Amino acid sequence: MAVQIAPSILNADFAHLADEVGRIAPAADWVHVDVMDGHFVPNLTLGLPVVERLAQASALPLDCHLMIEDPDRWAPGYAEAGAASVTFHVEAARAPVRLARDLRAAGARAGLALRPATAVDSVRDVLGEVDMLLLMSVEPGFGGQGFLDLVLPKVRRARELVTDLDVRIQVDGGVSSATIERCVDAGADVLVAGSAVYGADDPAEAVRALKAQGQAAADASWWGGAGS
Ligand SMILES: O=C(CO)[C@H](O)[C@H](O)COP(=O)(O)O
Numbered sequence: 001m002a003v004q005i006a007p008s009i010l011n012a013d014f015a016h017l018a019d020e021v022g023r024i025a026p027a028a029d030w031v032h033v034d035v036m037d038g039h040f041v042p043n044l045t046l047g048l049p050v051v052e053r054l055a056q057a058s059a060l061p062l063d064c065h066l067m068i069e070d071p072d073r074w075a076p077g078y079a080e081a082g083a084a085s086v087t088f089h090v091e092a093a094r095a096p097v098r099l100a101r102d103l104r105a106a107g108a109r110a111g112l113a114l115r116p117a118t119a120v121d122s123v124r125d126v127l128g129e130v131d132m133l134l135l136m137s138v139e140p141g142f143g144g145q146g147f148l149d150l151v152l153p154k155v156r157r158a159r160e161l162v163t164d165l166d167v168r169i170q171v172d173g174g175v176s177s178a179t180i181e182r183c184v185d186a187g188a189d190v191l192v193a194g195s196a197v198y199g200a201d202d203p204a205e206a207v208r209a210l211k212a213q214g215q216a217a218a219d220a221s222w223w224g225g226a227g228s
Pocket residue numbers: 008010011032034065067138139140141142143144145172173174175192193194195196
């Protein structure tokens with residue numbers, strides 16, 4: 001299974017978003033768009049109108065990470081706006097199964113996100129309804145935070161639980177050349193990297209380097225190639 005890199009534009013220049021996506025487009029698999037509402041997390045970023053225009057302007061598929069309250073109400077709009085993947089937090093959703101089905105019906109991949117303190121086993125019965133499980137390795141809200149090692153056993157557990165399912169495991173927060181191997185070795189196959197990519201002189205080259213490092217770790221891992 002190919003390891004994928006989804007650079008987060010959280011630390012990109014918001015005045016030139018389309019250009020910033022263009023800088024990673026030659027190397028990235030997705031562009032990770034962090035939507036924050038100032039309620040679910042103590043930060044406010046961007047919303048539906050920006051995502052709608054970015055989906056039209058971007059050469060990459062949009063991987064929207066919704067850190068918002070009431071995703072049951074708002075998330076399907078992101079799928080309709082053109083996001084290829086829409087991930088909502090289980091801590092905020094009232095009806096995660098229905099919402100995942102709504103997202104898929106709207107043509108998007110459905111993702112379920114867990115804050116660092118939320119146990120993977122709490123969503124095991126829902127995994128058959130989603131395309132991706134996002135495990136946060138920082139408290140959501142800000143880029144540039146230190147990686148929380150506590151995510152690693154959660155990633156391993158998640159990889160065990162999706163053995164017979166077509167579900168990607170995404171790790172988000174503090175992913176860099178110093179942490180990516182541990183994430184992939186545990187079982188992650190989609191890595192979000194914000195500051196490690198946009199803080200580099202050559203963001204596309206940073207993505208290529210992370211991908212090569214991640215793929216080598218996957219090939220050597222206990223689960224390597226086991227996923228679909
Ligand atoms: O969801 C997020 C924060 O809530 C971001 O995707 C994440 O923090 C990426 O930035 P960095 O790689 O700098 O940690």
